Amino acid sequence: MSDAVSLLEGLGLVGTALRRHSSSGISSTARSLQKDSAFCLFLGLSTLGFFHRTSSESLSLKKLRSQLALQGNPLPRAASKNHKATSSRQKKIDSQQFWKELQWLLGVAAPTATSKGGQLMAAQFVLLVMRTMITVRCTKLNTYFLTRAISKASWSDWTKWVYSFTGWMAASTVVNSGLRYMESVIALELRQKLTERAHRKYLLNNAFYRLAVLRHGNLGTVDQRIVSDIDAFSREAASLYGHSFKPILEFFLSLHEASKELGMGRPIALFASQFFIGATLRGLTPSLGKMVALEQELEGNFRSGHSRLIASAEEVAFLKGSEAERALLDESLHRLIGTQRWHALKRIRKSIVDNITKFQGLLIGGCFVHVPFLARKSAEAAERISDFRATEELMLRCGSAFSEIMLLGKSLDELAGYTSRIVEMFRALETPPPARDAASLALATRTANEAKTKDAIVITNLTVHQPSPDGTEPRVLITGLNLTVPKGRHVIVTGPNGCGKTSLFRVLAGLWLPVEGAVAVPAGKRMLWLPQSSYLVTGTLRDQVTYPDRPTSSRSTDEKIADCLEKVGLKKLCKPSSDDALGLGVRHHDWNDVLSGGEKQRVSFARLLYHKPEYAILDEATAAINPEEESKLYEMVLGVGTTVFSIAHRLELRKFHTTELHVVGDGSGTFKLSELRNTLDWM
Numbered sequence: 001m002s003d004a005v006s007l008l009e010g011l012g013l014v015g016t017a018l019r020r021h022s023s024s025g026i027s028s029t030a031r032s033l034q035k036d037s038a039f040c041l042f043l044g045l046s047t048l049g050f051f052h053r054t055s056s057e058s059l060s061l062k063k064l065r066s067q068l069a070l071q072g073n074p075l076p077r078a079a080s081k082n083h084k085a086t087s088s089r090q091k092k093i094d095s096q097q098f099w100k101e102l103q104w105l106l107g108v109a110a111p112t113a114t115s116k117g118g119q120l121m122a123a124q125f126v127l128l129v130m131r132t133m134i135t136v137r138c139t140k141l142n143t144y145f146l147t148r149a150i151s152k153a154s155w156s157d158w159t160k161w162v163y164s165f166t167g168w169m170a171a172s173t174v175v176n177s178g179l180r181y182m183e184s185v186i187a188l189e190l191r192q193k194l195t196e197r198a199h200r201k202y203l204l205n206n207a208f209y210r211l212a213v214l215r216h217g218n219l220g221t222v223d224q225r226i227v228s229d230i231d232a233f234s235r236e237a238a239s240l241y242g243h244s245f246k247p248i249l250e251f252f253l254s255l256h257e258a259s260k261e262l263g264m265g266r267p268i269a270l271f272a273s274q275f276f277i278g279a280t281l282r283g284l285t286p287s288l289g290k291m292v293a294l295e296q297e298l299e300g301n302f303r304s305g306h307s308r309l310i311a312s313a314e315e316v317a318f319l320k321g322s323e324a325e326r327a328l329l330d331e332s333l334h335r336l337i338g339t340q341r342w343h344a345l346k347r348i349r350k351s352i353v354d355n356i357t358k359f360q361g362l363l364i365g366g367c368f369v370h371v372p373f374l375a376r377k378s379a380e381a382a383e384r385i386s387d388f389r390a391t392e393e394l395m396l397r398c399g400s401a402f403s404e405i406m407l408l409g410k411s412l413d414e415l416a417g418y419t420s421r422i423v424e425m426f427r428a429l430e431t432p433p434p435a436r437d438a439a440s441l442a443l444a445t446r447t448a449n450e451a452k453t454k455d456a457i458v459i460t461n462l463t464v465h466q467p468s469p470d471g472t473e474p475r476v477l478i479t480g481l482n483l484t485v486p487k488g489r490h491v492i493v494t495g496p497n498g499c500g501k502t503s504l505f506r507v508l509a510g511l512w513l514p515v516e517g518a519v520a521v522p523a524g525k526r527m528l529w530l531p532q533s534s535y536l537v538t539g540t541l542r543d544q545v546t547y548p549d550r551p552t553s554s555r556s557t558d559e560k561i562a563d564c565l566e567k568v569g570l571k572k573l574c575k576p577s578s579d580d581a582l583g584l585g586v587r588h589h590d591w592n593d594v595l596s597g598g599e600k601q602r603v604s605f606a607r608l609l610y611h612k613p614e615y616a617i618l619d620e621a622t623a624a625i626n627p628e629e630e631s632k633l634y635e636m637v638l639g640v641g642t643t644v645f646s647i648a649h650r651l652e653l654r655k656f657h658t659t660e661l662h663v664v665g666d667g668s669g670t671f672k673l674s675e676l677r678n679t680l681d682w683m
């Protein structure tokens with residue numbers, strides 16, 4: 001459609017020029033040209049001034065940094081790296097890397113030509129060819145035939161033009177709408193395939209924990225990359241696909257048509273000169289890829305600040321922390337906006353270079369075409385004008401297509417920003433955790449087999465350190481622990497805050513790798529974790545109890561769930577209705593907001609009673625429940641035959657355990673194991 005509009009605009013301009021020429025005569029046109037030249041000179045000088053301003057070092061980061069420093073917002077380090085001039089060699093290496101990464105990402109979305117993505121791209125290609133053919137056809141129609149009709153004052157030629165023009169415009173409308181539709185469908189396909197792959201990897205082997213908590217890969221906000229960067233990449237890539245084929249096709253088709261009149265020598269000389277000028281101008285533009293990557297990073301930080309406030313809304317409200325939170329959010333916002341402002345300034349420089357590239361192409365291309373027609377004295381005037389207009393228009397299209405091809409590099413640069421962030425994420429997701437030495441691996445395998453055969457938790461020669469992502473000396477939490485927990489051996493872990501009790505459980509869950517030794521636990525759903533802060537899933541009351549299972553609702557399952565809820569004192573949460581007799585379908589926007597601390601822990605116990613695992617790992621799982629009720633819950637758990645491995649600060653809970661593991665927590669990794677035989681009389 002935009003082509004149709006530009007064609008009509010073009011016709012309007014031709015009409016205006018003809019009118020001006022015929023009504024005012026040469027002298028008034030010359031006067032108007034003089035005025036135009038003065039105006040152009042003024043504009044050109046202003047542009048040069050601005051260009052100088054944006055590229056001058058004095059205004060660059062130093063000034064922005066000092067502005068931000070005044071607001072307490074120093075510019076992120078990445079921006080200063082970004083500002084440093086990169087050598088042409090470095091740029092070349094980056095672009096090679098980009099093509100590899102882009103190819104890999106597109107391969108994920110369209111692995112073969114017959115895949116859905118491949119088919120969509122093929123269909124888009126057909127539409128692109130059709131649109132270009134229509135554009136070339138319309139150009140010829142509007143220039144040659146229309147000019148001829150007007151110069152001969154021929155009504156019949158003009159009527160033919162009206163018919164043809166209407167037909168081609170109808171075809172153009174259909175094809176352009178199809179192209180736009182295909183572009184959005186391709187973007188959606190890219191987004192879906194890349195996000196699905198990200199989800200698969202992110203939720204495999206607790207990769208989300210490694211990335212979010214242990215900061216593997218130093219990715220910052222991973223959610224921003226999955227939710228926003230993939231979306232932006234998909235849109236950009238789909239749009240670029242359409243916009244890169246259009247000028248390439250248009251260039252060759254227009255060149256083919258124009259060469260009939262001009263021969264091939266002139267166009268080749270023209271485009272060789274254009275290539276040289278384009279390459280020189282390209283060196284003056286900033287690196288958009290890095291700018292985009294930095295902006296996305298800061299966007300992610302800003303968004304995660306808001307998410308954190310929502311997640312801890314009650315705590316912040318109790319602590320009257322609104323002012324502090326506002327300052328933190330504003331700080332993050334200022335960092336983002338400051339960087340975007342600076343980038344907007346740099347983008348103007350890019351836009352100026354883009355326009356110069358485009359206009360010089362039109363100007364030089366025009367001159368190449370004028371010469372042979374100025375030299376052609378013999379032909380009849382009407383014929384010469386028609387030929388000239390048709391050839392000029394084709395060459396102008398050809399030149400503008402060539403400029404667009406030269407400018408594609410810059411659009412690709414922007415795409416490179418998203419590409420590098422997404423590939424970096426996939427690299428971190430798909431890189432396995434650091435490999436262990438052969439001896440430790442052999443020990444881990446032997447220990448795992450032992451656990452399978454013995455149906456026990458087996459801890460062999462275990463040493464655990466606190467992780468240190470920043471490379472500082474890690475603190476030793478536990479050294480040389482050997483412990484086997486067969487069924488019926490209930491272990492309580494005690495020790496001061498921060499001594500490493502939960503860390504031991506993290507190693508059992510495979511979230512942290514031991515520095516030495518090995519742990520093995522019964523596989524699959526034979527173990528259930530009840531963490532310090534209960535996890536409540538998005539969904540119904542039924543979902544809270546059955547998590548992580550999602551069984552289809554049936555009478556017997558619902559009765560079992562309702563029974564578990566009753567046992568832990570949460571029957572009151574059920575809201576029976578005519579189509580939900582047991583009231584398990586009740587749903588809240590966020591269960592964390594509507595349940596008290598003790599109720600959340602009871603939900604975890606209902607989950608435990610529902611799953612009846614062989615082993616339960618209880619990490620201060622009754623800390624928010626009163627001591628009397630706490631004992632009842634423990635009795636229930638032991639009553640269903642579950643062996644417990646608990647962390648507890650209340651010593652009364654010792655009576656439910658047979659072994660105590662006391663971690664000293666003095667940084668030496670010392671611990672003490674003792675049997676608690678006297679306390680088991682009640683069992």
Ligand SMILES: Nc1ncnc2c1ncn2[C@@H]1O[C@H](COP(=O)(O)OP(=O)(O)OP(=O)(O)O)[C@@H](O)[C@H]1O
Pocket residue numbers: 213214466467468477495496497498499500501502503504
């Ligand atoms: N992801 C992490 N990265 C770095 N250090 C961590 C991480 N998680 C925990 N730690 C540190 O490891 C140490 C042991 O933590 P852990 O959670 O095991 O303590 P704990 O004994 O369970 O304490 P509490 O009784 O207070 O729950 C603490 O000093 C803690 O700061």
